[in-house]
Amino acid sequence: MAIRNVGRRKLRTTLTVLGIVVGVGMMLALLSIVSGMDVRVTQMVRALGGADITIYNATIPARGSQPFGGFGFTIQRTINLNIIQQIIQIPGVYAVSPQLSFMGYIENTRVTIHGIDPQTYNEVTSGLNIINGRMLSTEDSGKIVLGKTLMEALNITISGKVKVGTSTTDQQEFEVIGEFETGIMFQEYAAYITLKDAQKITGLENEATQILVKCEDPYMVNEVANTITSYIPGIRVTTPTAMVTQATQLLNTLTMFFATIGLIALVAGSFGVVNTMLMSVSERTREIGILKAIGAKSSDILKMFLAEAIIIGSLGGVIGVAVGGVLAYILPTFMPGIMGTASILGRTTIRGVRQVGSTQVFTPTLTPTNITICIGLGVLVGLIAGLYPAWRASRMKPVEALRHV
Numbered sequence: 001m002a003i004r005n006v007g008r009r010k011l012r013t014t015l016t017v018l019g020i021v022v023g024v025g026m027m028l029a030l031l032s033i034v035s036g037m038d039v040r041v042t043q044m045v046r047a048l049g050g051a052d053i054t055i056y057n058a059t060i061p062a063r064g065s066q067p068f069g070g071f072g073f074t075i076q077r078t079i080n081l082n083i084i085q086q087i088i089q090i091p092g093v094y095a096v097s098p099q100l101s102f103m104g105y106i107e108n109t110r111v112t113i114h115g116i117d118p119q120t121y122n123e124v125t126s127g128l129n130i131i132n133g134r135m136l137s138t139e140d141s142g143k144i145v146l147g148k149t150l151m152e153a154l155n156i157t158i159s160g161k162v163k164v165g166t167s168t169t170d171q172q173e174f175e176v177i178g179e180f181e182t183g184i185m186f187q188e189y190a191a192y193i194t195l196k197d198a199q200k201i202t203g204l205e206n207e208a209t210q211i212l213v214k215c216e217d218p219y220m221v222n223e224v225a226n227t228i229t230s231y232i233p234g235i236r237v238t239t240p241t242a243m244v245t246q247a248t249q250l251l252n253t254l255t256m257f258f259a260t261i262g263l264i265a266l267v268a269g270s271f272g273v274v275n276t277m278l279m280s281v282s283e284r285t286r287e288i289g290i291l292k293a294i295g296a297k298s299s300d301i302l303k304m305f306l307a308e309a310i311i312i313g314s315l316g317g318v319i320g321v322a323v324g325g326v327l328a329y330i331l332p333t334f335m336p337g338i339m340g341t342a343s344i345l346g347r348t349t350i351r352g353v354r355q356v357g358s359t360q361v362f363t364p365t366l367t368p369t370n371i372t373i374c375i376g377l378g379v380l381v382g383l384i385a386g387l388y389p390a391w392r393a394s395r396m397k398p399v400e401a402l403r404h405v
Contacts, residue, residue, distance in 0.1 A: 002307035005280065013312065016276040019269030020316025020378050021323055027262025028324025028366075028374040029331055034255045035365035036328075038248075051097075051124050051212035052221045055079065055087070055228065058236040078207040083232055087213060090231060092224040094216045097124040098208035100198040105168050111150060112190040113164065115198020115208075124214040128192065133158040133178035140194055145178035147188030164193070166201060266377060269316065270385040277309055277389035285396065292398040305390035306383065313382015317375035324374065328364035 006013055057077035078100075087096050097120035104113040118136040121127065127135055128145065136145055144164065146156070156162060156176055165171030174193065182188055199205050215224050225237045281288070288301055 002304055002311060006308050006311050012276055016272045016312055017316045019272035020313060020381055021320040023262055023266030023269045024317050024320025024374045024378045025323035025327055026265050027259065028321055028370060029327035030258030030262060031370045032328035032364040032366050033332060034251055034258060035367055035370065036363050038251050039365055052215045052239065053213040053225050054238050055211040055235050059234045078204055078209055079211060081206050081208055086232055087211065087228060090224065090227050092215050092220040093213055095120060095123045095214040097121045097212045098195060099210045099212060100195055100204065101209045102202055104164060104166050106162050106164050106191060107154065108168050109154065114190060114192045115195040116192055117195045124212045128180040129182060130178050131181045135178055136192060136194055141197060142174055143177045144174040145180055145192040146176055147190050148179055148181045149185050149188035150191060151179050266381050270381045273309060273312055273382055273385035274389065277305060277386050281389050281393045288393055288396050289398045298394040302390050302394040305393050306386050309382045309386020310379060313379040317378020320378055321371055321374050325366055328366065
């Protein structure tokens with residue numbers, strides 16, 4: 001009877017179902033986008049390298065200071081390499097590697113260039129994922145390893161020559177000896193040279209922008225990080241765990257925000273269900289009286305109307321999930337700047353990356369949990385919205401109902 005009654009007013013039922021579809025679809029789409037961001041953030045953090053701790057200079061630079069004689073861009077505050085001896089002596093530290101990173105030019109393309117000590121870098125981070133050629137060695141002066149995305153942008157191959165410098169005019173020639181891949185586009189838009197070459201190009205002798213630290217025991221990371229901070233003034237430390245925690249907090253905030261938007265849409269849809277069920281009760285008053293007159297109990301009438309509400313909610317939930325699945329893949333294409341995973345981590349996308357590849361930096365993830373929750377919410381909205389109309393129908397007295405015309 002419930003199925004038959006739902007099909008009586010097809011247009012009204014369709015419009016009521018659509019109210020739930022909008023709420024469920026919006027919620028699933030937004031939750032799937034957040035799930036996709038979560039997966040991408042995890043991949044990015046894992047791809048940042050195997051260093052347990054990264055040390056930066058925390059001092060405030062002098063006002064108006066500019067490296068390289070003022071070439072129009074800045075470099076991170078540097079650390080004197082003399083502190084490496086202090087760090088090595090700290091209990092729990094297994095290996096230390098300096099790194100000098102700066103924004104420079106390869107030919108006319110502005111990219112991130114990392115100067116590393118190959119021996120200690122491999123020991124701390126397990127090295128780069130080289131897919132062509134080879135990794136740098138300590139004596140490789142004038143050699144460079146490029147990211148896959150950068151290789152494609154420059155249209156260069158192994159053994160090719162490129163000019164590297166802090167500007168487009170003051171450049172030195174380097175030979176490409178390797179190509180690395182991370183799976184993350186903006187990280188592949190970078191280059192690695194030896195630390196000595198980087199110091200020579202920038203004029204920052206005996207300086208680095210980061211000190212990478214590997215701990216003897218992964219469970220000692222926080223303890224070692226705290227010791228480094230207290231033992232050496234003027235520095236700050238970051239760990240992959242801290243980055244994941246920060247990203248997770250931001251994602252949780254986004255999840256709550258998007259879930260609230262979806263719930264508001266569902267609440268709006270529930271009013272449509274209430275309206276439809278009340279109209280159904282009003283139209284079928286005489287029918288309810290006849291059913292009660294031939295022996296139907298109040299509980300039977302209650303169950304019948306609740307069943308109708310649940311059917312409407314179920315239809316809205318299932319169709320809403322299908323619509324939400326499609327929306328989840330469409331929405332990010334309209335707002336790549338807002339949804340970009342790089343912005344979640346507080347990073348600025350490297351200039352030129354968007355011209356190299358797709359603007360979508362993550363893929364929405366449809367999880368069974370989100371799908372089940374959304375369908376369940378659709379059914380629950382239908383059930384709750386149908387409670388009052390069903391109760392009202394069950395409370396009708398047969399004699400009064402039969403008098404209704």
